[in-house]
Amino acid sequence: MINIEVNNRQVKSNPGEMILTVLKREGIKVPTLCHLSDLFPTGACRLCVVEVEGVPGLVPSCAFPVRDGMKIKTHSPRAIRARKTIIELLLANHPDDCLYCVRNGNCDLQTLSEELGVRERRYSGKKNEYKVDTSSPSIVRDPAKCILCGKCVRMCEEVQGVSAIDFINRGSKTIIGTVFNEGLNISSCINCGQCIAVCPTGALREKSNIKEVMDALNDPTKFVVIQHAPSVSVTLGEEFGLKMGQDVMGIMTAAMRRLGFKRVFDTSFSADLTIMEEASELVYRIQNGGKLPMMTSCSPGWIKFVEEFYPEFIENLSTCKSPQQMMGAIIKSFYAEKQGIDPKTIYSVAVMPCTAKKFEAERPELSQGGIPDIDAVLTTRELARMIKMRGLDIRNMEPEGADSPFGERSSAGKLFGVSGGVMEAAVRTAYFLITGKEMEDVKVQELRGLEGIKEVHLNIGDLKLGIIATSGLGNARKVIEQIKAGRKDIHFIEVMTCPGGCIAGGGQPYGINMDAVKSRMKALYEIDRDSKNRTSHNNRFIKKLYEEYLEKPLSEKSHHLLHTHYKKRDVLK
Amino acid sequence: MSTVVETILSNHPQAKRDSLIPILQEVQEMEGFISREAIASIGKHLNLPTSKIYGVATFYNQFRFQNVGKYHVMVCRGTACHVKGSAKVLEAVKRELKIEPGTTSRDGLFSLEIVACMGACGLAPVISINGEFHAGVEPDKIKGILNAYRRKESENVK
Incomplete structure (x- = not known):
């Protein structure tokens, strides 16, 4: 430890640290526009300049290491004037x-x-x-x-x-x-x-889709339904000044109804459905010599990444559509049939933490007979804008429950919002499918947390299942390179495009605030901890859906509605 | 991949990112410009993203991304020419050819390039078309000069 002086106050710091790091820890706010913690500083914006005694010019605190005995003034008139001039x-x-x-x-x-x-x-x-x-x-x-x-x-x-x-x-x-x-x-x-x-x-x-959704809501011939992704309920509150990580599920549902959506469904339900299909697919691949390691296909950024950069791994991708698309497909088939609604009149909206979901919804292969599974995707931010536009006060709203049958979820489906969560959910069901028994403790600690690459080997019956959960495509690239280099002990890889998973998705409230991401993660794990049903295969509405419509996982009907294929994309990369 | 680019890259085995500029220069010298295909091949060879290569190549004035036209117009923007009003000359050329510096007209007839100094300061402001110098050009003379080349071209066609 070394001693430095900041604004006439003695402060301890570690040798080699950048001044900005110390200031942040000490609660001294120096503005930045180009700083990204965890990445190498570029010193491009110069807003973080401070005065250091004995150094002639102002120095950028993000890229200037501390020295023992250094005397720093963070808000001297000169520093403030420089910052103001930069902004001007x-x-x-x-x-x-x-x-x-x-x-x-x-x-x-x-x-x-x-x-x-x-x-x-x-x-x-x-x-x-x-x-x-x-x-x-x-x-x-x-x-x-x-x-x-x-x-x-x-x-x-x-x-x-x-x-x-x-x-x-x-x-x-x-x-x-x-x-x-x-x-x-x-x-x-x-x-x-x-x-x-x-x-x-x-x-x-x-790319905003608010106008299309508003137009549909005001069109009396349209039956407008909405689904919301697992992570949205723990981030939406931040847009309204609620505390980070607060779960607003009930009031969000109420707000969606007041916006005019006829049905409010939970994408976590179709996440359960994804798990049924995906875990079955994994077991099938392991037992029948299929392509391994299998890789998850819920994250549309990752899918396009594979299509462009690693087309040789397309066969490794699970053929399961993402939960958004599965929900879209069953709304316009099973649900429409059951309710006697013409699928052409259904306008299906999805609220996602994600911008890539907008691209996914437009994929031509994700449609049935020219009718897209999903008509419009809104980000968490856009939903917040709509709620504000409509003048709804979510702080004074009574929580409401989601609509049946696609409102009931297990907490395994809810875990899709966090890196490692899809894997944890899949393991719970795969264990049951392989052994016929339930896991004693459904929590898989090794798959939790914010590390970029999480790895564990689990004994399921006679099988030693090797699994990796990774988030951030830079990390995914490292994993895929290991597989390319011949690594054989891994059966299943979960990839989420955004570092940390959907809770830090590109459609979430602006800014990458690690405290917020941690709170959101904690909130999802608490929901799981307190849930009565923590496994997808015990979701009674999922069971019913198979009994009444899909028959069994990987059935012909499932294949037709819930699975898809991807192909190589040629882009300048 | 064109064999030209292939040959150039094979002369740089195990090259790293610091070979990017020499490779770009060689490609431009042989092919006249940096094509999409060339960028893709260089990217693969150096393990660099194409956006990065394009970023580096656009940083320098020397690289172009379209082949030069049949008549290559160079407008001098050196100090002497500047003082004598070459900015206006350049504007007139751009307006007349409807192209930006570094690009080529759609019919492939003209291309435009800004150069720093041609060493002909006594003739300022000066432009050169396929090496032919036009001295003391004024903006309103540009149309006539370029039309002469256009006439020549249409006579050739006949």
């Missing part, structure tokens, strides 16, 4: 259209200009004029609002290993774009939206 310069060519911007009220640039007291236009430069890229079904890019902090580039390259975007050109002409500056839709972008999660301004946002 950034605003000089910014479109300045906050009132019309999707980030109005939660923009880092806006917040900083307020905090630093920017009250006049000191500099006026040539305003950025770039075309908005609306080519992608998931992500909209508006380079005019970009401040070139580079967080999206680093997220895409260093965390996700996709590198769809990079800096193009030089100097004042620099922009961020794809290879040949073409539309995102034909790039290697996998639509995960992690770039949106870290973007400090409105330069990156989801």
Whole structure:
């Protein structure tokens, strides 16, 4: 430990640490626009500059290591003036259209200009004029609002290993774009939206589907139903100032009904269905010499990643559709039949923590006779916007239950929201399928937590099942390279595209706040801990669905409705 | 993959990312420009994402991504030419050809490039078309100069 002095106060710190790390720990807030904890600092934005005694210029605290006896002033007049000037310069060519911007009220640039007291236009430069890229079904890019902090580039390259975007050109002409500056839709972008999660301004946002959904809700000929993903109920509250990780399931259901949705279903139910199919598929593959290791197929960013970067592993992907698509398929078949509704009049909406789900819903193979399984996907943020637009006060709303039959879930299905959760749910059911008995303790501790790669070997009967749960595609790439290099002890791999899983998805409340992610994770595990039924195969409505309609897992009908195939994609990557 | 790019890459076995610029230069020298296919092959060879290669290549003025036109127009933006009003000249060329520097017209006839200095400061502002120098050009002369090449072309066709 070494001693440093911060604002005339003695502070202990570890040698080699960056000043910013120490400041954060000490609760001293120095603003940043380009900083991403866990990644190598770039020092691009210069907002974190501080004064260090004996050093002539201001130093960027994110990239300047502490030294014993160092004396730091974080908010000297000089440092504050420098920060304010930086913001003023950034605003000089910014479109300045906050009132019309999707980030109005939660923009880092806006917040900083307020905090630093920017009250006049000191500099006026040539305003950025770039075309908005609306080519992608998931992500909209508006380079005019970009401040070139580079967080999206680093997220895409260093965390996700996709590198769809990079800096193009030089100097004042620099922009961020794809290879040949073409539309995102034909790039290697996998639509995960992690770039949106870290973007400090409105330069990156989801392709909004609010208007289509509102139009459908106002169309009397449409029967509009909604499903919500497992992680949404533990993040939506944050958009309304509730505490992090609070489960708002009941009031969210009530709010959805008031928005006009005729039925509210829980995607965790179809997650249970996914487990029935996926665990059966795994057991079938193990017992019949099928392609192993099997890899999960719930995360659409990961699927596109495999199609582009590892087409030789397409056969390893489970053929199961994702829970969103399974729910969509059974709503427009089984449910429509049972309720006597023409599937063509059903408008099926899904609320997801995810931008890639928008792309997934548009996949032509995920439809039946020209009718898409899912008509529109909203992110958690868009749902919050709709609730606000409709003037609903979720703090004063009585919780309501979901609609039968697709409202009842086991807590295994709920675990789909967190990295390792699909695997844990699958293991519980696979154990039952192989041994005919229930696991004594359904909790698999090794699969929990925020590590990028979690690995465990479980004894199930005579079988030693090797499993890996990984999140963040950079980590997934490491795992897949191990398999490529000949690793043989692994049977099943769960991959979630976003680091930590859907609770940190690209459609969740803005910003990557690890405290929030941990609280959301904790909330999901608590729901599981307190649940009466913690296994998918004991969900009585799932049993009923098989009895009445699907017969058994992997039946012909299941194959027709709940399974699909993927193919190689050629993109410049 | 074109055999040209293949040959160039085979001359850089086990190359790492620091070989990117020399490889790009060789490809441009042999093929005249950096094609999509070339970027894809280089990416594979160096294990670099194509967006990164494009980012590096666009950082430098020397690389182009379309083949040069039949008539390659170079507009000098060096100091002397600048003082003599080459910015306006460049605007006029862009307007007349309806292309941006570094690109080629759709019919493949003209391409445009900005150069820093041609060493012909006495002739400022100067442009060169396929090595032919046009001295002391003024913006309103541009149309006439380019039309001369267009006429030549249509006569050739006849």
